[in-house]
Amino acid sequence: MAAFDFAKVKDPTFFKENVLNAHASFRTYASREEYRTGSSSLALKLDGIWKFAYAKNYTSAIPGFEKTDYDCSGWDDIHVPAHIQMEGYDIPQYANVQYPWDGREEVQPGEIPQRFNPVASYVKYFELPESMQGKPVHIEFEGVESGMALWLNGSYVGYTEDSFSAHAFDLTSYLQPGVNKLAVQVFKWTSSSWCEDQDFFRFSGIFRSVWLYAIPTVHLEDLSVKTLFAGDDFTHSTLEVALQVEGKGAARLTLRRSELEVFSEKIALNGGSALFSHAVENPYLWSAEDPALYELEIELLDDAGHLVEVTGQKVGFRKFELKNNRMLLNGKRIVFKGANRHEFSSITGRAVGVHTHEELLRDIITMKQNNINAIRTSHYQNQDALYDLCDEYGLYMIAENNLESHGTWDIHQAGIRGIEGVLPNDKPEWKAVLFDRMNSTYQRDKNHPAVLIWSLGNESFGGETLLQMAEMVRRFDDTRLVHYEGVVNDPRFLETTDIESHMYSTVKDIKEYLAQGDKRPYIECEYSHAMGNSNGALYKYTELADQKDCGYQGGFIWDYIDQSIWKKDRYGKWFQAYGGDFGERPTDYNFSGNGIVYGSDRTPSPKMQEVKFCYQNISVTITANGFHVWNKSLFTSTDAYDCVALLHRDGKLVLEQQLEGVSVAAESHADFPLPFPIPVLPGEHALTISFRLKEDTIWAKKGHEVAFGQGVIAVVRSIPSKKVTPFTVTHGTHNIGVRG
Known part of the structure; x- marks a missing residue:
């Protein structure tokens, strides 16, 4: 039986063992109803409380903890997903360019620290639900920092590094009826940590979700979707779908936009790869301005025609290319x-x-x-x-x-x-x-x-x-x-x-x-x-x-x-901690705080005002006789927005009016007259032209301002004086005469 060899963790050429092939991210379901509800009987999420033991290095870690007869019930509890440093073990460390072990140990590229290199030992006991029993079972770790060894019921399953990629293993031959013991050992630094010297806080542990997947008799292992266009014609597209399948049977592929079915076709599957393509006429094009999405539903059937697996994929028809030294999206x-x-x-x-x-x-x-x-x-x-x-x-x-x-x-x-x-x-x-x-x-x-x-x-x-x-x-x-x-x-x-x-x-x-x-x-x-x-x-x-x-x-x-972390001071008061506030060394201190939103509650900082204005897609320039609109959008007319004019006098709003007919096509300019007469009252008069959402969107309510321009149209010092003719009053016996 194969065994894990910790000595290999120092070897840059050893970075994975028994890891399944990388594949596209998608979920599988046993029926159409499961697919619609998003709850799969083919999957079991192992997030939650795991048993845990901490050691400052490998020689201090508990040997043999993965064995079935080793009792871990008295161990600490820890959350998964979580960083161990946010659960009370070790401390967060912020470093920018320097490696986190610099000044602690003399470590050459490819080597790993020995005296201080925390090892986290995890154990999870689980039973397979009935719907997953009798099928092959895979386990997938969505993110583990930075290296991990895996055992099931005392048997070594495999090893992997790369903190931010998903890694899957086949557990089928190691499973047993009833309770199973899953054991994971996580190493804070491996030889691959030399490739993870990003400007961020250094953590470790199982920090993303862990899943068990049951594999039906016909199973989609991988999926690749491309939307292809010939030349500059965006009225015709080809949807190309490459399938990697385990088992024989058939696949039904259905493309929908909202409730409208574009096509539904069935193809034979003989295991291995299968390529499917279908023409799509006049597709709605995807862009950041209008993220039009289609739904591709894939149903897998066994040889008897029974539905055994369903999955889906969002599809955006768009073409991104390099042409004449310019990056173009849908030709723009x-x-x-x-x-x-x-x-x-x-x-x-x-x-x-x-x-x-x-x-x-x-x-x-x-x-x-x-x-x-x-x-x-x-x-x-x-x-x-x-x-x-x-x-x-x-x-x-x-x-x-x-x-x-x-x-x-x-x-x-x-x-x-x-x-x-x-x-x-x-x-x-x-x-x-x-x-x-x-x-x-x-x-x-x-x-x-x-x-x-x-x-x-x-x-x-x-x-x-x-x-x-x-x-x-x-x-x-x-x-x-x-x-x-x-x-x-x-x-x-x-x-x-x-x-x-x-x-x-x-x-x-x-x-x-x-x-x-x-x-x-x-x-x-x-x-x-x-x-x-x-x-x-x-x-x-x-x-x-x-x-x-x-x-x-x-x-x-x-x-x-901002990369900042909630922390209590010595008086029990919460504050936002930056690099160095955890006593970690080496550190780059408050250089971790350089965002346009605050780390504490993710609210925009005052800097965001400048970003929003500079990044707006509609530019408005106020002139002496009116205003000029430049619509920089690639695909969206200003007709998509309400245009509102506001007149302020000495900073106070005096008039507001929604304007009609301010229509400027994408990538176009237009001039419009002043919406208000030139003011005559004393003061500084500023005109603002504001473009606002006409309807609610998923990211903002109706009335949200997407762009504006402002300028002074008049500065009136005082009311102009008029020449006054003197008048005289004459008093008579029975009347008064006024002249002038």
Whole structure:
């Protein structure tokens, strides 16, 4: 019987064992009714209370705890999902560039700390429900930081690293009737932790959900959906669906938009792969402005024609392409008005739970209400729900792979160490693990229309390995582009990225680059660093992006939310803790707080006002004779909004009127007369033209202001004096005469 060997955790070439193939994220159901209700008899969620033991290193961990005869009933309880550091074990540690063990132990790239490297031992007892018994059973961990070994009923099942990818194992041969003992050992730092040097709090533990899945006789193992268009004709599309199936039978594929059925077809399945395509005429096109989604329902039937499995996939018909050195969405030049977003909660860190989904939804709504149209998932795969919400609400995504080795090349650039210490560079021992990570990123999220760009990672220098990762993704997917900013620091393989991507360049720098030949589209994957009283001069970037056919196509603010954690002080009072407040060393202190929303309650900071105004899609300029409207939207007319004029005198509202006929097509300009007469009363008179939602949406109520423009139309110093003719009064015997 195979056994787990902890010595391999130090080996960069050992990063997984007995892990099932990565696949798209979807849920399976045993019937149409289960599919409609979202409750599956083929799945069992293991979230909740687990038994737990903590050790500061591997030699201190309890040996043999995974064995069936080892009694763990007296152990502590811990929540899953959760970080152990948020449950009273170890402490959160915020570090930016430096590695978290720097100054503690002398550790070379690929090695792991020995004296302090917390080990978390988990145990979960479970019984399979009747609906899952007698079938093959898989287990999937959606996120474990950073490495884990797995046992069931005392038998070693497998091992995996990569904190932010989902990993599945086959438990079938290890299951027993009645109660089963699931044991997991989680290591805070593995050799792969050298690839996870992101600017964030360092945690560990099972921080995303754990699922058991029963596999019916015919089972959809993987699903790939593409919407294809020929040339610039968007009235005809082909829906291409690739299925990877276990078992023989048939599949019925049905495409619907709302209640309207577009088609329903049945195909034979013989196990393995199957390719299905169907023409779709005049599809509603998906964009952030109008996130039109279709529902693809897939029903699997066995050889006898019995329905055994149902699943579904949201489909957005859209075409993203690089044409004449410009990024186009559905034939239009796109501008990213984006933000980088860490997955973070001041209550649970990066752990996912019920309330964190509410926080996630709040983020999406806040972004939409403030004209943010794009997210870069800095710098790893986020939870599934983010991608689903971006599809539904309409947010473009740069989906970033879990890779950052900033601490290895930063000291090289500083001249402290030679290039031999830089990771991954061209080191052969790191290639397999990085290819696996990029493959996992692609496979899980390949069906989301919101994902327009794959990002290889963040701040990991350059080299042939990253080039080969890019080439691998291009082989998988010709409907998206590949992004990698790191070639700026190591330009040996510029073809690694399809996009010229920089961080924190000035507008002057961008203009100078564009003047050199405008070879490919340019974005700022990080800009307008949002720490303290910042985000000033953001308008200079948005004005550049607004220039006709400009090669600069927007950027992503660093970053969306303050990374701060609720903590009690010594008097029992709660406060927002930043780096260093937990006594951790090394640390980068309050550099964890650089968001445009506050970490405590996710409310927008005052900086968000500037972001909302600069990112608005409708520009209004007040002139002496009227107002000019520039509709920068790609697909939406101003007819979608109410246009309201407001007149303020010395800051006080004196007139408000809804205007009719302010109709400006997408990507168009128009002039309109002043809606009010020129004021004559003393004071400063300002005209505001406001565009507001006509109807409720899923992200804002009717009347929400999406854009405005304001300008002074008159300043009246005083009431003009008139020439007065003197008059005289004459008194008579019976009357008075007045002249003048």
